[in-house]
Amino acid sequence: MTTTLDFEQMLRGAALRVTRPRVAVLSAVHALSHADTEAIIGVARQDLPKVSHQAVYDSLNALAAAGLVRRIQPPGSVARYEARVGDNHHHVVCRSCGRIADVDCAVGHAPCLTASDDAGFTIDEAEVIYWGYCFDCSPEGKT
Amino acid sequence: MTTTLDFEQMLRGAALRVTRPRVAVLSAVHALSHADTEAIIGVARQDLPKVSHQAVYDSLNALAAAGLVRRIQPPGSVARYEARVGDNHHHVVCRSCGRIADVDCAVGHAPCLTASDDAGFTIDEAEVIYWGYCFDCSPEGKT
């Protein structure tokens, strides 16, 4: 498993100060998958009962800016965070229940798609969200 | 140009009641590109000065559910609406200024991508958001 020391080293490696809220938040993101801020606050408070929600927001922003966690914001949902970074994977979202699952990117590096016409933009990443229904919510799954 | 009658027919064609707020909102979305709700309210009130913001929200929801407009929710931005529907095009978002531009989909029909592993989901659409910098914000553009 990943220990507190590992998280501290991850923080130092990203030139971030090692604080207890940051360690707790980083640990929480690793323990959960696609968690929203509220869930992260809950888990972080198991370790550190008095962290303020503001500290969690600040930590998440710092961790996301440093690339230690990835922020995903599926339309119709609050911001979510995940620990898988660097492999440019994508997500599939259930239209019915909102469940999110990971989908590996066939290309593996960003940008994994080339736009047909970039409208003058310099594109460095292509984010793909697949929409559909998870097994439990799919019409076939209900028969 | 598109006339009020055209918009009324679009509403009837979608089995929606023809109301003045809906016509004004549909017209506003056609007149703007990637407009947020506030801008739509402003333009709709040029035709119909007393529409409530709630009526605009309801109209946008009804139009989006009927497929007459498309709702896009870029992370870090409020909901935006556009009139181009049915051609499965994508968007490029500027990381710096938030500007949005259309990018035609090379495939043209949904889903335009096949997931490598669908995690048990039934996928019907692949939404692509390209991230980068627009010409005005790009490092090259500033030299």
Place this chain on the structure above:
DNA sequence: TCCATTTTTTGGAATGAGTCAAGAATATGG
């Protein structure tokens, strides 16, 4: 054309994720 029914709009209040700000606490480098 007019009425009754159903749907939509109004207006105001409420929700809730996220942000702002000032002072207190803490991590870091020397």
Place this chain on the structure above:
DNA sequence: CCATATTCTTGACTCATTCCAAAAAATGGA
């Protein structure tokens, strides 16, 4: 161990969006 800069706490606040009940309007049939 100290000085300094960063981070955390606390609490109030913003603002897009939603909820609610009453009033208004659109539609289909007479």
